[in-house]
Ligand SMILES: Nc1ncnc2c1ncn2[C@@H]1O[C@H](COP(=O)(O)OP(=O)(O)OP(=O)(O)O)[C@@H](O)[C@H]1O
């Protein structure tokens with residue numbers, strides 16, 4: 001079977017900045033892949049190119065065996081994937097229920113399936129009392145949860161989630177983690193970015209690290225565990241992080257204003 005995601009020399013330039021630089025990814029189906037890296041490393045830019053939201057400057061992307069640079073093949077891939085992008089693709093002037101109805105109709109879900117799944121998703125994510133509220137009036141965490149519900153509704157083969165846990169409360173975070181673990185256990189694939197290393201360490205089977213646009217490390221979590229390496233160690237090493245100099249910002253907390 002073709003891998004869930006495969007890229008060759010994937011690159012994206014913004015003016016003088018090479019935000020993504022020759023990334024070669026291969027993510028097998030049934031993988032829970034964590035895509036990590038410091039702020040500005042190129043994670044969201046990569047996800048946008050993998051999902052057809054942004055054109056690469058160079059390189060090739062195949063998602064579920066479909067060439068994302070071919071319009072027809074990309075459309076076929078988009079029918080099969082769920083995405084929670086960085087800026088949450090919601091329709092602000094629609095209610096939560098209407099957002100889900102719109103997505104369900106686009107995916108040609110039967111009305112009854114749509115209603116049942118929509119109700120179940122809103123209840124599971126603690127949004128059932130908010131179904132009639134415009135998504136523009138949602139809090140940040142509520143918007144994130146609604147975007148996730150919309151991505152899950154069509155039962156995709158592959159999920160792309162850009163920071164799904166950011167801004168989400170602890171109870172919902174647990175619900176989402178369990179739900180995603182069950183989804184991968186059934187053979188589906190998740191590709192997510194997150195800065196919450198403890199969550200990534202618990203959930204992910206494979207981890208890739210991007211630093212200044214370059215994929216600098218790819219590890220199977222089973223190998224990392226066997227070698228006794230924590231994800232934080234791997235991350236700090238890959239990102240070249242060091243402890244803060246105790247003399248830094250010496251004025252902070254001092255006498256003068
Ligand atoms: N539309 C754009 N125009 C110009 N520069 C951009 C654009 N989008 C991203 N960049 C730049 O590309 C680089 C990578 O940004 P990206 O959003 O992919 O980082 P990230 O790894 O997702 O970071 P974070 O962890 O903060 O979300 C940054 O230098 C950013 O300023």
Ligand SMILES: [Mg+2]
Pocket residue numbers: 043044045086162
């Ligand atoms: Mg980002």
